[in-house]
Amino acid sequence: MGKRITTLVGNVLTGGDSVPLNPVTRTIATALALPLAIFQFWLAFVGIVTPIQLGLFFMIPMLIVACLTTSGVTGVQKTGWFEIVMAVSVALAGGYLMIESPRLGTWMLGISEFSMIELVAGAILIFVTLVMVKRRVGLGMLAVVLILMGYLAFGHLLSGFLYHREFTPADIIEQSIISVNGGLFGTPVAAAAVYVYLFVVFGKILQTSGGGQFFFDVAAIVAGRRVGGVAKVGVVSSGLFGMISGSPTSDVVTTGTITIPMMKRLGYPAHIAAAIETVACVGGSFLPPVMGAVVFILVEFTGIPYGDVVKASIAIALIYYFTLYLQVHHFSAKHGFGQIDEDKIPTFFKVMRTGWVYVLPMIVLVYLIESGFTPQYSVAIAIAGTVVLSWFNPERDYRLGPVRLVNLVTDAAVMMAPLVAAVAAAGLVEQVLNVTGLGSKISYEMFEMAGGMPILILILAALVTIIFGMGMPVPAVYALAAILLAPGLIQAGFGVLQAHLFLVWFAVASHLTPPVAVCAYVAATIAEAPPMKTSVTASRLGIVVFLIPFAFMLRPGLIMQADVATIVVDLLMTTAAMFTLAAASMGYFTSSIAGWLRVVLMVLAAVALFGVAVPVVSAVAAVLSLAVLGWHYFAKAGRVSSRDSLPSAAE
Numbered sequence: 001m002g003k004r005i006t007t008l009v010g011n012v013l014t015g016g017d018s019v020p021l022n023p024v025t026r027t028i029a030t031a032l033a034l035p036l037a038i039f040q041f042w043l044a045f046v047g048i049v050t051p052i053q054l055g056l057f058f059m060i061p062m063l064i065v066a067c068l069t070t071s072g073v074t075g076v077q078k079t080g081w082f083e084i085v086m087a088v089s090v091a092l093a094g095g096y097l098m099i100e101s102p103r104l105g106t107w108m109l110g111i112s113e114f115s116m117i118e119l120v121a122g123a124i125l126i127f128v129t130l131v132m133v134k135r136r137v138g139l140g141m142l143a144v145v146l147i148l149m150g151y152l153a154f155g156h157l158l159s160g161f162l163y164h165r166e167f168t169p170a171d172i173i174e175q176s177i178i179s180v181n182g183g184l185f186g187t188p189v190a191a192a193a194v195y196v197y198l199f200v201v202f203g204k205i206l207q208t209s210g211g212g213q214f215f216f217d218v219a220a221i222v223a224g225r226r227v228g229g230v231a232k233v234g235v236v237s238s239g240l241f242g243m244i245s246g247s248p249t250s251d252v253v254t255t256g257t258i259t260i261p262m263m264k265r266l267g268y269p270a271h272i273a274a275a276i277e278t279v280a281c282v283g284g285s286f287l288p289p290v291m292g293a294v295v296f297i298l299v300e301f302t303g304i305p306y307g308d309v310v311k312a313s314i315a316i317a318l319i320y321y322f323t324l325y326l327q328v329h330h331f332s333a334k335h336g337f338g339q340i341d342e343d344k345i346p347t348f349f350k351v352m353r354t355g356w357v358y359v360l361p362m363i364v365l366v367y368l369i370e371s372g373f374t375p376q377y378s379v380a381i382a383i384a385g386t387v388v389l390s391w392f393n394p395e396r397d398y399r400l401g402p403v404r405l406v407n408l409v410t411d412a413a414v415m416m417a418p419l420v421a422a423v424a425a426a427g428l429v430e431q432v433l434n435v436t437g438l439g440s441k442i443s444y445e446m447f448e449m450a451g452g453m454p455i456l457i458l459i460l461a462a463l464v465t466i467i468f469g470m471g472m473p474v475p476a477v478y479a480l481a482a483i484l485l486a487p488g489l490i491q492a493g494f495g496v497l498q499a500h501l502f503l504v505w506f507a508v509a510s511h512l513t514p515p516v517a518v519c520a521y522v523a524a525t526i527a528e529a530p531p532m533k534t535s536v537t538a539s540r541l542g543i544v545v546f547l548i549p550f551a552f553m554l555r556p557g558l559i560m561q562a563d564v565a566t567i568v569v570d571l572l573m574t575t576a577a578m579f580t581l582a583a584a585s586m587g588y589f590t591s592s593i594a595g596w597l598r599v600v601l602m603v604l605a606a607v608a609l610f611g612v613a614v615p616v617v618s619a620v621a622a623v624l625s626l627a628v629l630g631w632h633y634f635a636k637a638g639r640v641s642s643r644d645s646l647p648s649a650a651e
Helices: 002-013 023-045 051-068 081-099 116-137 139-157 169-178 187-223 229-245 248-265 270-286 293-302 306-335 348-370 375-390 402-436 438-449 454-468 474-484 486-491 496-509 518-527 531-541 544-554 564-586 595-613 615-635
Strands: none
Touching: 023 051, 023 187, 023 375, 023 402, 051 081, 051 116, 051 187, 051 402, 081 116, 116 139, 116 169, 116 402, 139 169, 139 402, 139 474, 169 402, 187 229, 187 293, 187 348, 187 375, 187 402, 187 474, 229 248, 229 270, 229 306, 248 270, 248 518, 270 293, 270 306, 270 496, 270 518, 270 531, 270 544, 293 306, 293 474, 293 496, 306 348, 306 496, 306 544, 306 564, 348 375, 402 438, 402 474, 438 486, 454 474, 454 486, 454 496, 454 544, 474 486, 474 496, 486 496, 496 544, 518 531, 544 564, 544 595, 564 595, 564 615, 595 615
16 A cells, blocks of 8 residues: 555655657647637637636646656656546546536636535546656646745744635636636636647648748848858747747757758757857747747736737847847858858748738738737637638648648647646636735735836846746746736836836746756757756847846837837947847857957947936947947948957867
């Protein structure tokens, strides 16, 4: 008996690994994924369901798939008996709650009561969700959820500002399932069900039908013939691909497997090649029009229309890639890296002859969203258009028939399953903070800790978000940060969109920030480079991802939250600062820049970017920074630095 208990506890507490589908589990996953896909399209066009029905119909199939594609031991890719028991339990518990969903949809909290079987079903769903969080998301998020759930259960025993009214175990399960304050089917899961799923399917369909190769070819045409062409192709292609996937790690795996080996062959050190690809892929999560799954959670949290979020993100995303492009150019010119071989660059007409089928759905998607249609309706139309257009592709391998479509929706469900566990756990956090009032208490304490100084509040929020992001998916990081930190930022006087975009950017930045930089580690694996060295280099190269959020908090014109004159000034000051920073950070602008001059340029760039309190000083700094670069250019015109060499292993 003792041995069995020990085994059970071990199954719960151990880490896990993803398990590839075998014929049996693929059949089960397909049987769940197809009805889910049909439900999602029905919902996008005409469907109306209650919140509890939406959560159940979406989460239960995903949670079953998560159980069947997760092992109980890290490094072991095999589903065990415990995972099968969890999958069956979720099917039974979820099936019962689905049957009861019409009655649960009219639930009156505090008046209606759960039966014993409903309490058991709810407890099973909570338990399995937490196990999946431990295995597929990480111990960090599980610890946060358990601490807060413990506070919900025992906070009535505390005194002072942490005290709240008592919640019995039955109350906690009921709140977790049916409450409007959050829970398993709260805002994060609703966002995943309403927005994220269809956009993930769209990205996979566009990629499978040849969209990934199309974007790479376009990038080669745009940047391949220039200095550092292969690295610039990595930047441009990762940005373009990021528009449709929005997942930094997915982008690295997709585009990095092509660009990183090419960069290494042309002489880029392995860790530099991996760092460039990492920083380029990270930006895809906030590059319109699709952006990442995290943005749809933002829409659900804030109620801000998706089109408005896209408009606010265009300028800052372009500035991000503009700066990165310049940094890659200066680095490549400094070390003598050339362009891609001409025979590897396709012609524009050859690419567009087949590539128009990928451009048209993107145009339709943007047009529909801008016309006021819902994001889910717009992307459903774009998906249908992409499938139909693929039938006219001259390349037969890119045509999407019934079998490939079935495999695509199955793979999409498998890919999203761990995310669903993460956002469900975030819903539990939301529930605790709302029903206990802890959210407002944390905001107050954060404000007091920073002494009411907005800049300190921003720094504190950035650090906490990056800590949250140690190994967690971007949507889960943002969901936690939005629930815990956004109210404090808003209380400090920042706008709702400003506050939430700030947290989105730092949730994404956590994927390249040591010590747990998931995206950088994936790129390092492809490049066969030291992971920590790659992540440190990526953080240095991607410094812009840490600066832009502070910039748009101080300069709201960057996200179109100001009058026209302010928007123009903010864009000019930021562009000038980033132009200067790109040269100073790489130590090169047509020729090597002396160390003391790099310091001067960085100071001028910082003043131009953040000196918003004294506009005249900011403008003078911007003009001076460009003038100094101009002086450097003319003073060293015609010189070629022969002393520059490849970075050493110590760099």
